[in-house]
Amino acid sequence: DVKVTQSSRYLVKRTGEKVFLECVQDMDHENMFWYRQDPGLGLRLIYFSYDVKMKEKGDIPEGYSVSREKKERFSLILESASTNQTSMYLCASSSARGISGNTIYFGEGSWLTVV
Amino acid sequence: DAKTTQPPSMDCAEGRAANLPCNHSTISGNEYVYWYRQIHSQGPQYIIHGLKNNETNEMASLIITEDRKSSTLILPHATLRDTAVYYCIVRVPNRDDKIIFGKGTRLHILP
Numbered sequence: 179d180v181k182v183t184q185s186s187r188y189l190v191k192r193t194g195e196k197v198f199l200e201c202v203q204d205m206d207h208e209n210m211f212w213y214r215q216d217p218g219l220g221l222r223l224i225y226f227s228y229d230v231k232m233k234e235k236g237d238i239p240e241g242y243s244v245s246r247e248k249k250e251r252f253s254l255i256l257e258s259a260s261t262n263q264t265s266m267y268l269c270a271s272s273s274a275r276g277i278s279g280n281t282i283y284f285g286e287g288s289w290l291t292v293v
Numbered sequence: 294d295a296k297t298t299q300p301p302s303m304d305c306a307e308g309r310a311a312n313l314p315c316n317h318s319t320i321s322g323n324e325y326v327y328w329y330r331q332i333h334s335q336g337p338q339y340i341i342h343g344l345k346n347n348e349t350n351e352m353a354s355l356i357i358t359e360d361r362k363s364s365t366l367i368l369p370h371a372t373l374r375d376t377a378v379y380y381c382i383v384r385v386p387n388r389d390d391k392i393i394f395g396k397g398t399r400l401h402i403l404p
Binding site for chain 2: 182184213220221223236237266268270272280281282283284285286287289
């Protein structure tokens with residue numbers, strides 16, 4: 179089974195802190211994604227990457243950055259956390275090798291509260 | 294905006310088949326139909342996907358109409374653990390994949 183593992187399920191951080199959310203997948207997937215999910219707004223794409231050291235902005239990249247130094251690991255960084263970044267963050271991955279439909283698989287989610 | 298329409302909620306008796314409908318009347322020829330579910334406080338879980346043929350796996354069956362404008366997800370023997378929000382989405386598998394989840398169907402399994 180595909181496994182996407184997010185390092186922290188629940189975090190509480192203070193305004194202005196630097197926050198790291200880590201994600202690891204074990205299926206040798208090329209593509210990795212970071213979303214946030216908020217009530218009434220659905221899933222919104224923050225950043226994605228389809229290769230090591232490559233990154234692309236999604237719909238809401240402001241206030242975030244990412245790092246992909248290894249194929250299996252994709253980190254989301256909040257440089258200076260703010261209260262409006264309180265949310266559930268979802269990491270996902272998929273294969274780019276033409277497998278029928280290249281399904282996206284999600285991690286369990288990281289609930290971040292910024293106080 | 295989501296390209297699919299689903300009923301906001303459904304009930305199903307435990308042990309019975311749960312049939313969840315989805316309308317995607319504007320689906321294009323290269324778009325797949327995917328189903329995910331999300332149990333409270335967890336990430337979306339992939340269930341099944343298809344292009345035009347019916348599909349079955351260990352979790353569910355997917356029935357896609359011949360014109361591809363609608364589909365039905367079937368959970369053959371629903372259990373309490375199937376209580377979740379079920380999302381039907383259509384997408385073209387692509388690198389810059391911006392999955393748009395609609396509001397989904399909240400499925401309640403009744404004991």
